[in-house]
Amino acid sequence: MKKKQKNKGYILNRFVLISVGIILIAIGIVYTMTKTTVVQAKLWNEKASIILEKTDTIEPERGKILADDGSILAANLQFYKAKIDWGTEGITEKRLNKHIDELCDSLAAFGRERGSKKTAQEWKKELKAKYYGFDQRTLNLKKRVAASKDNKRDTAKFRDRSHTLFSALTHSEYLRLKSFPYLKERKNKTGFTYETYTRRCKPYGSMASRSIGIVAESKTSRRRRGVNGLERALDSLLYGIPGETKKEQLTSALVNWEKTPAKKGYDIVTTININLQDILEEELYKMCHESGSDWGTAILMEVKTGKIKAISNLEWSDNAQDFIEGRNNAVLGFEPGSVMKPISMMIALEDGIVNDINKVIVTGHSYAYAGGRPITDSHGAASMPIRQVIGASSNIGMAKIILSKYENAPGQFYSRLKEMGFFEPLNTGIAGEQVPHVDSLGNKNWDKIALSRMAFGYTTRIPPMSTLAIYNAIANDGKYIRPRLVDKIMYNGEVDSLYPESYIREQVCSPENAEKLRIMLHDVVWKAPCTARLLQNEYVEIAGKTGTCFDIENGAYTNKKRLAFCGFFPYENPQYTCMVLMRGTAWGAARSSGTVLKRVALRMYARGLLGNSSDYKENNEKAVKTATFYASSTKGKKNDIIDEFGIGANNSFVTPKTSGTGCVPNVIGLSAKEAISILENNGLLATINGSGYVVAQSIKAGSSYSHGQQINLTLRH
Numbered sequence: 001m002k003k004k005q006k007n008k009g010y011i012l013n014r015f016v017l018i019s020v021g022i023i024l025i026a027i028g029i030v031y032t033m034t035k036t037t038v039v040q041a042k043l044w045n046e047k048a049s050i051i052l053e054k055t056d057t058i059e060p061e062r063g064k065i066l067a068d069d070g071s072i073l074a075a076n077l078q079f080y081k082a083k084i085d086w087g088t089e090g091i092t093e094k095r096l097n098k099h100i101d102e103l104c105d106s107l108a109a110f111g112r113e114r115g116s117k118k119t120a121q122e123w124k125k126e127l128k129a130k131y132y133g134f135d136q137r138t139l140n141l142k143k144r145v146a147a148s149k150d151n152k153r154d155t156a157k158f159r160d161r162s163h164t165l166f167s168a169l170t171h172s173e174y175l176r177l178k179s180f181p182y183l184k185e186r187k188n189k190t191g192f193t194y195e196t197y198t199r200r201c202k203p204y205g206s207m208a209s210r211s212i213g214i215v216a217e218s219k220t221s222r223r224r225r226g227v228n229g230l231e232r233a234l235d236s237l238l239y240g241i242p243g244e245t246k247k248e249q250l251t252s253a254l255v256n257w258e259k260t261p262a263k264k265g266y267d268i269v270t271t272i273n274i275n276l277q278d279i280l281e282e283e284l285y286k287m288c289h290e291s292g293s294d295w296g297t298a299i300l301m302e303v304k305t306g307k308i309k310a311i312s313n314l315e316w317s318d319n320a321q322d323f324i325e326g327r328n329n330a331v332l333g334f335e336p337g338s339v340m341k342p343i344s345m346m347i348a349l350e351d352g353i354v355n356d357i358n359k360v361i362v363t364g365h366s367y368a369y370a371g372g373r374p375i376t377d378s379h380g381a382a383s384m385p386i387r388q389v390i391g392a393s394s395n396i397g398m399a400k401i402i403l404s405k406y407e408n409a410p411g412q413f414y415s416r417l418k419e420m421g422f423f424e425p426l427n428t429g430i431a432g433e434q435v436p437h438v439d440s441l442g443n444k445n446w447d448k449i450a451l452s453r454m455a456f457g458y459t460t461r462i463p464p465m466s467t468l469a470i471y472n473a474i475a476n477d478g479k480y481i482r483p484r485l486v487d488k489i490m491y492n493g494e495v496d497s498l499y500p501e502s503y504i505r506e507q508v509c510s511p512e513n514a515e516k517l518r519i520m521l522h523d524v525v526w527k528a529p530c531t532a533r534l535l536q537n538e539y540v541e542i543a544g545k546t547g548t549c550f551d552i553e554n555g556a557y558t559n560k561k562r563l564a565f566c567g568f569f570p571y572e573n574p575q576y577t578c579m580v581l582m583r584g585t586a587w588g589a590a591r592s593s594g595t596v597l598k599r600v601a602l603r604m605y606a607r608g609l610l611g612n613s614s615d616y617k618e619n620n621e622k623a624v625k626t627a628t629f630y631a632s633s634t635k636g637k638k639n640d641i642i643d644e645f646g647i648g649a650n651n652s653f654v655t656p657k658t659s660g661t662g663c664v665p666n667v668i669g670l671s672a673k674e675a676i677s678i679l680e681n682n683g684l685l686a687t688i689n690g691s692g693y694v695v696a697q698s699i700k701a702g703s704s705y706s707h708g709q710q711i712n713l714t715l716r717h
Helices: 001-040 039-054 093-113 121-131 139-144 171-178 231-234 234-239 274-291 336-349 386-391 395-406 413-420 445-454 464-473 511-526 588-605 621-624 634-643 672-681
Strands: 055-058 072-085 162-169 192-201 216-217 225-226 245-248 254-260 267-270 295-302 310-317 322-325 360-365 375-385 486-491 494-498 503-505 541-554 555-569 576-583 685-690 693-697 708-717
Touching: 001 039, 001 494, 039 162, 055 254, 055 588, 072 171, 093 162, 093 225, 093 413, 139 171, 162 171, 192 464, 192 685, 225 231, 231 234, 234 541, 274 310, 274 322, 274 588, 295 464, 336 386, 336 395, 336 413, 336 464, 336 511, 336 555, 360 386, 360 395, 375 386, 375 395, 386 395, 395 413, 395 445, 395 494, 413 445, 464 511, 464 555, 503 693, 511 541, 511 555, 672 685, 672 693, 672 708
Parallel strands: 685 708
Antiparallel strands: 055 245, 072 162, 072 192, 216 225, 245 254, 267 486, 295 310, 295 576, 310 322, 360 375, 486 494, 541 555, 555 576, 693 708
């Protein structure tokens, strides 16, 4: 009885304690509720308002940059990162082991296609290590790792439940990966998952990359904006308009609710032509290697429209051990050298200093003026016709012509350039563009000396793009059209606005004076003593001007040269103007920069892009048999092959046999069109490497062959 009463007392005491505890908790709850909903109601309402009124930014989709035919040069693309979440409850050791061998075989094959060298065994070891390294069910890492015979690594490395299989997957690649054994099962059984992210991509790689530009995250706003090139110059159009989200209270949670939708950016259609860009880049790249240059830049523009059809900037990279797309030197100022002479001559013609270009003037080999360092000529003569001042690149002749009017008022030379619009921004659409710099001179003795140098391209800084524009005016009967890289702006596939042709000056010079300048530039290549005779060829008539200048570093001249050629082609009906500038080669301007322009012109001719019939156009059988265009058909062509292209005088240049002999024809020295036509008519399948004339064939001439057999041809300019 006493024992029962004692137990009853214990129970009663515990009941009292529990009751007191519950009452205290209830009082605490009531107190907290009262404090929160009454006493601190204003504070909590303010906090709720801050959360509910807070907005987040929705990044807009950045617009695309397109070539003239609509091909994508730069665009935002979505990529996938494929992962396995080893913390997924449905993952079992039995299911993983059942499929792991065939899964790893598939992963290894897939990886090889993407450049990975990881074998199936390495995949198996990695997957098992990751699986046994994380176990959310027992959290006994050491035990699980010990159970894996394939794993010897420290368990601390495997506590992360997420394991990345592949990154930068396209949608089709992700779907293919998802179809692999094991991964194709339901997500809750395999842990297979993915993340998506956006990357700015250039499908054509480095093609015109610096002019197109790059996109990077801003340090201040954390938004991805254009850094250089078109991406920066037209960033406000490409970026679009950000949207906004705000917090909304639903029954179970706070969610982001779209308040203002983001507006995608405009698409920019450029004037770049993919085929011409490919030609220009390839020829500049080859010449940079051949000549050992530090860097090179080249621009190709349509004469009548001012559309920049191709632009390339290459510079040597010690890291890559190759030439890569580098700084956009096309729009930066450099001392131009003798390419300035036609610009000075334009002023002389327009001001009436020169009327008859055949008039003979005294030049000499050395000209000491105003106490300055004597001016000399590499191709000097006692006297020469004025037209030869450009053709022979006479510094003395050009200085004397300009000084004859501006000697007593050097500052007026600057004023004339300004009147021409030479210092106006081109607004091509390329960020970082500089305007030409020429000193505004006074009337002191040193100003006169400076003017005498300015006349032939020293003491000035002129971007290659500005030189190109004024040479284009010469080719275009004096119409000073503005170079442009943007053709139109589009939105959702519809044209929003067009960038029409515009002129810096309707006429920078008269058509008559433009014709005289064209004659002088033609003499540079075609009339002795021409400084660019290496550019002569029988297909495309080229006119232009060479320019050589020593590079400047830290305010002093170095022993490295910059070599320029600016010109247009074809001469009789100019369609394209091209400017090439290279630094660091010991070669002459014609052999380096001029040869780039020549090769571009010849390749355009070969593709029928100059209003001619294509060099690769199929001929009928009769035309092939006549061998009208064979390199062996004229002595001049044969000598070109021997002397310029390094084939050697002992090679045979016989007319190839075209049919019925059962022997491989000899196509050495032929153009691509000629060689392919002959070989295919004889039942051979021809492939070509390079451009120009055939210098080697993989099957020796005269050998027997099988119908349909492949023959590889090596071509060189």
